[in-house]
Amino acid sequence: MFKRLALSTLVAAAALSGCSSLNTTPAPKVNNVIFMIGDGMGPAFITAHRYDRAGEPGRQVEPTIFDQLLVGMAATHPAEDTWVTDSAASATALASGVKSYNGAVGVDTDKLPVRTMLEQARKAGMHTGVVATSEVNHATPAGFVANVASRRMYEIIAEQYVNKRIADQSMLDLMIGGGQRYFPREEGGLAEQLAEQGFQQAWSLEEMTKLDALPAMALMSDRGMPFAIDTDTPKRLSLMTDKALELLDGQDKGFFLMVEGSQIDWCGHANDIRCALGEMQDFAKAVERAKAYVDDNPDTLLVITADHSTGGLTLGSQGEYAWLPTAVNQVSRTSSYIAEAMLAEPERSVASHWQDHAKMTLSESQLAAIEEARERQVAGEGRYTLSNAISKAVADNSYTGWTTSGHTAVDVTVMAYGPGAEQFAGYQDNTDIAKKLMGLMAR
Ligand SMILES: [Zn+2]
Known part of the structure; x- marks a missing residue:
């Protein structure tokens, strides 16, 4: 009873003073x-x-x-x-x-x-x-x-x-x-x-x-x-x-x-x-x-x-109701790291390089796209041509979207x-x- 009375008095006082809040908690101490x-x-x-x-x-x-x-x-x-x-x-x-x-x-x-x-x-x-x-x-x-x-x-x-x-x-x-x-x-x-x-x-x-x-x-x-x-x-x-x-x-x-x-x-x-x-x-x-x-x-x-x-x-792409982090984790290095390795040893196929760094299976067309990207980058086209091609394959196979x-x-x-x-x-x-x-x- 006393509590209710006290509260209603407080509400009235707050209303009278134009105070919009009953919160009288002191500012927290942040050291x-x-x-x-x-x-x-x-x-x-x-x-x-x-x-x-x-x-x-x-x-x-x-x-x-x-x-x-x-x-x-x-x-x-x-x-x-x-x-x-x-x-x-x-x-x-x-x-x-x-x-x-x-x-x-x-x-x-x-x-x-x-x-x-x-x-x-x-x-x-x-x-x-x-x-x-x-x-x-x-x-x-x-x-x-x-x-x-x-x-x-x-x-x-x-x-x-x-x-x-x-x-x-x-x-x-x-x-x-x-x-x-x-x-x-x-x-x-x-x-x-x-x-x-x-x-x-x-x-x-x-x-x-x-x-x-x-x-x-x-x-x-x-x-x-x-x-x-x-x-x-x-x-x-x-x-x-x-x-x-x-x-x-x-x-x-x-x-x-x-x-x-x-x-x-x-x-x-x-x-x-x-x-x-x-x-x-x-x-x-x-x-x-x-x-x-x-x-x-x-x-x-x-x-x-x-x-x-x-x-x-975004997580989901190509019309599929799927996003596969487990697929992403079949790759152990960043695309730029893998691209550097592929560029450092151009005599080895990209498929062989890929196996050093990933368990993810790439399709023939994905491997061909990566091989072609390597050729274009070696010919002077862009700094990220190859790593972008690798990132795209990983994104596609895991249904990851980027805009x-x-x-x-x-x-x-x-x-x-x-x-x-x-x-x-x-x-x-x-x-x-x-x-x-x-x-x-x-x-
Ligand atoms: Zn930024």
């Missing part, structure tokens, strides 16, 4: 933020990962880590005359809450610098890090750290990673990824400047595992890292995420960490479903590591989304876990994700 971006990871990639794990149709389907943490969807369009964004405009939106043009890195439509959540974190005394399987200065991580008119300004972006100052501090305590070529190790080069700033340095995945204090950097390949399934360490991003969390853990004022599964996008551009499933497995494992960190550190908020979808991936070699405008999923996760529920614009995160991170 650390882990923001994970699957580049190009449209909804179909997440579905593909689920059925890839299940295998044969009819088997028990377990929710993936993405399914478990799903809370909403986001629109991704840029601020120009197309609904289809690139990674730079989307990274800028996700990092700052400001929509910009395709190619923009941390700048608005007037090419003026925007304030990103990583900058905000820095100003608040938080530790900061970026992890990516692309070059660390590629468009998505760059959108959080740098401010340049074009994503192609790789050298200037790298320079800003090293020398841009916020509140008298450099932008980053930690960078892990590829891109050695942009941080030269010669005298006076950016790598040497970072060493002078006290950065521990690693140049391979193995050296990375030995980093033991901040500031630290690991640049493990000349450009982007090799595709997950083309290496001995297909779970490289989860190792990198583990190391980042180990180094950032226990900071008084908390940390902001951005982790990108960069190459889901590259597999999408190549229309290579085997490549995409490998990158999704690695990214999923990295998300599982981040979720485990939140379980141990409940003042940490984990948000996961994509910047856009790539390739127009484009570019990006698409479909909405992307939003996953969140930890304090404030409920704020990301439902439909939102990608800029809203940034605004909510910046609000939750405000000190």
Whole structure:
């Protein structure tokens, strides 16, 4: 009775004061933020990962880590005359809450610098890090750290990673990824400047595992890292995420960490479903590591989304009611890896090469198409003629559909876990994700 009376009094008071909500829960305490971006990871990639794990149709389907943490969807369009964004405009939106043009890195439509959540974190005394399987200065991580008119300004972006100052501090305590070529190790080069700033340095995945204090950097390949399934360490991003969390853990004022599964996008551009499933497995494992960190550190908020979808991936093609991840998994390498092997030994038939890397049976006409593609590429026609022909055979035999070699405008999923996760529920614009995160991170 008392409770009901109290509630009705409260309702009356709320009505009188014009307050629209009875929710008086204090803002959640968010000490650390882990923001994970699957580049190009449209909804179909997440579905593909689920059925890839299940295998044969009819088997028990377990929710993936993405399914478990799903809370909403986001629109991704840029601020120009197309609904289809690139990674730079989307990274800028996700990092700052400001929509910009395709190619923009941390700048608005007037090419003026925007304030990103990583900058905000820095100003608040938080530790900061970026992890990516692309070059660390590629468009998505760059959108959080740098401010340049074009994503192609790789050298200037790298320079800003090293020398841009916020509140008298450099932008980053930690960078892990590829891109050695942009941080030269010669005298006076950016790598040497970072060493002078006290950065521990690693140049391979193995050296990375030995980093033991901040500031630290690991640049493990000349450009982007090799595709997950083309290496001995297909779970490289989860190792990198583990190391980042180990180094950032226990900071008084908390940390902001951005982790990108960069190459889901590259597999999408190549229309290579085997490549995409490998990158999704690695990214999923990295998300599982981040979720485990939140379980141990409940003042940490984990948000996961994509910047856009790539390739127009869909699961089902040619009028068949079928999609066969088991067929995809009969191939053990990316199409580009297999194509390189076929080009390196042109005297061997493509059929013989194929057997080195795949158990999938190809038809005579598919083998002929691949042989012909190899001849055309050797004759100078295109850089991807052969790998595209291989990707097409794998797609056709698994009923995988692709609509484009570019990006698409479909909405992307939003996953969140930890304090404030409920704020990301439902439909939102990608800029809203940034605004909510910046609000939750405000000190
Ligand atoms: Zn892309």
